[in-house]
Amino acid sequence: xxxxxxxxxxxxxxxxxxxxxxxxxxxxxxxxxxxxxxxxxxxxxxxxxxxxxxxxxxxxxxxxxxxxxxxxxxxxxxxxxxxxxxxxxxxxxxxxxxxxxxxxxxxxxxxxxxxxxxxxxxxxxxxxxxx
Amino acid sequence: xxxxxxxxxxxxxxxxxxxxxxxxxxxxxxxxxxxxxxxxxxxxxxxxxxxxxxxxxxxxxxxxxxxxxxxxxxxxxxxxxxxxxxxxxxxxxxxxxxxxxxxxxxxxxxxxxxxxxxxxxxxxxxxxxxxxxxxxxxxxxxxxxxxxxxxxxxxxxxxxxxxxxxxxxxxxxxxxxxxxxxxxxxxxxxxxxxxxxxxxxxxxxxxxxxxxxxxxxxxxxxxxxxxxxxxxxxxxxxxxxxxxxxxxxxxxxxxxxxxxxxxxxxxxxxxxxxxxxxxxxxxxxxxxxxxxxxxxxxxxxxxxxxxxxxxxxxxxxxxxxxxxxxxxxxxxxxxxxxxxxxxxxxxxxxxxxxxxxxxxxxxxxxxxxxxxxxxxxxxxxxxxxxxx
Numbered sequence: 243x244x245x246x247x248x249x250x251x252x253x254x255x256x257x258x259x260x261x262x263x264x265x266x267x268x269x270x271x272x273x274x275x276x277x278x279x280x281x282x283x284x285x286x287x288x289x290x291x292x293x294x295x296x297x298x299x300x301x302x303x304x305x306x307x308x309x310x311x312x313x314x315x316x317x318x319x320x321x322x323x324x325x326x327x328x329x330x331x332x333x334x335x336x337x338x339x340x341x342x343x344x345x346x347x348x349x350x351x352x353x354x355x356x357x358x359x360x361x362x363x364x365x366x367x368x369x370x371x372x373x
Numbered sequence: 374x375x376x377x378x379x380x381x382x383x384x385x386x387x388x389x390x391x392x393x394x395x396x397x398x399x400x401x402x403x404x405x406x407x408x409x410x411x412x413x414x415x416x417x418x419x420x421x422x423x424x425x426x427x428x429x430x431x432x433x434x435x436x437x438x439x440x441x442x443x444x445x446x447x448x449x450x451x452x453x454x455x456x457x458x459x460x461x462x463x464x465x466x467x468x469x470x471x472x473x474x475x476x477x478x479x480x481x482x483x484x485x486x487x488x489x490x491x492x493x494x495x496x497x498x499x500x501x502x503x504x505x506x507x508x509x510x511x512x513x514x515x516x517x518x519x520x521x522x523x524x525x526x527x528x529x530x531x532x533x534x535x536x537x538x539x540x541x542x543x544x545x546x547x548x549x550x551x552x553x554x555x556x557x558x559x560x561x562x563x564x565x566x567x568x569x570x571x572x573x574x575x576x577x578x579x580x581x582x583x584x585x586x587x588x589x590x591x592x593x594x595x596x597x598x599x600x601x602x603x604x605x606x607x608x609x610x611x612x613x614x615x616x617x618x619x620x621x622x623x624x625x626x627x628x629x630x631x632x633x634x635x636x637x638x639x640x641x642x643x644x645x646x647x648x649x650x651x652x653x654x655x656x657x658x659x660x661x662x663x664x665x666x667x668x669x670x671x672x673x674x675x676x677x678x679x680x681x682x683x684x685x686x687x688x689x690x691x692x693x694x695x696x697x698x699x700x701x702x703x704x705x706x707x708x709x710x711x712x713x714x715x716x717x718x719x720x721x722x723x724x725x726x727x728x729x730x731x732x733x734x735x736x737x738x739x740x741x742x743x744x745x746x747x748x749x750x751x752x753x754x755x756x757x758x759x760x761x
Contacts, residue, residue: 254506305627308521308573310512310517310520311570325513325572336621337511349524367512
């Protein structure tokens with residue numbers, strides 16, 4: 243399936259969500275040790291095309307977050323919601339944080355990846371659940 | 374290489390004018406710039422034009438030639454798109470070509486029409502400057518992105534909502550007499566703190582408005598100015614650009630803007646001046662936190678120090694380093710494609726002494742303009758100086 247409104251399949255992104263659903267999320271690593279989420283054909287830091295798929299750690303933690311009150315139309319029914327940037331080992335992941343009251347979110351909160359859906363559009367999205 | 378002079382500046386009022394088209398807005402700005410410059414339209418060798426969301430707001434691409442016609446200029450015309458740094462990108466390309474003798478007279482500007490989209494539509498349109506896969510699909514908006522940076526800044530360096538509020542209050546004060554500004558009214562720290570939340574910790578008054586407007590400059594080479602007796606006392610002496618990863622999550626720093634560091638260092642080096650020489654700055658304060666990030670990248674403050682600058686009174690019109698004497702994006706308004714050139718237009722007027730706030734920087738010789746695209750994945754900095 244694809245979640246791209248243009249009809250194209252976003253290979254890296256859709257594959258990543260599929261991998262989260264099957265419990266086997268991964269990241270791309272270059273020989274220099276830089277880690278990235280897909281899609282990448284080269285490492286943006288060092289230009290290496292020698293990228294390997296590595297298992298993403300199961301646990302991450304919140305580095306920064308915001309409670310969004312004013313949403314774009316595609317998230318109108320979701321607001322207010324929490325967007326967080328989290329650290330999973332060598333990569334950061336941005337996602338919609340679920341299952342925590344906005345007032346209870348704090349930096350360092352332990353989370354794991356999940357696949358959710360926008361309440362507004364029903365489209366799949368990358369979610370974060372407390373671990 | 375030759376020097377580059379600003380012969381004329383032209384701005385429309387920034388604000389809500391959904392009934393005015395982009396071409397009408399830019400036509401007005403260009404007409405004012407030609408009137409200010411006293412340079413004939415026939416001498417223009419190119420138009421460099423910044424615009425970000427024309428396809429969404431006006432169903433109009435290929436705006437370069439359209440805007441050349443609007444401005445009454447028969448010359449090659451190109452649109453530059455670099456999100457909210459679109460017209461600074463247009464300016465940078467013009468500066469480099471004039472310097473190298475490719476052209477002597479260039480019309481540079483930008484326009485954006487946004488309010489006809491409504492708040493929701495404009496929020497969605499602005500979001501396309503973020504990474505569609507890894508940010509927008511997770512619900513990130515632009516206020517949300519800057520809120521993430523603000524939280525990261527507070528955690529790394531300290532600061533609080535009252536520090537941010539002081540930035541908004543200051544910029545509103547600066548816009549009081551700027552008749553082209555969207556807001557010409559004072560606000561208080563309490564107004565900012567009590568405003569409805571947009572993306573915590575940012576509220577409505579931490580955010581720049583959605584705006585319509587246009588800006589234009591007539592740039593000329595030093596030789597052209599001399600030969601034609603053009604009164605153009607302000608020179609663009611430095612230009613620098615920096616870049617960073619598109620998505621915040623891929624950046625080395627969440628509380629710093631390395632693309633702006635790079636742009637500022639390049640611009641200072643290009644001009645042969647340093648941060649200590651700067652008399653005032655016009656910076657990209659799309660959200661209050663952005664002003665603090667900009668001042669640190671411009672090396673006008675140490676990292677972690679700029680958050681309190683407005684609260685301490687250092688960047689107010691009476692302070693040692695006035696910042697955003699135009700009112701900034703916060704109070705002047707932010708029609709995104711017009712913003713970069715509007716900053717340079719305001720800086721030029723401040724240096725010429727014909728800006729409404731020129732008395733705050735009466736002896737100023739060096740001004741800096743900082744224009745950021747997206748969450749500062751792009752940044753362009755220009756240095757303006759009174760020519761010797």
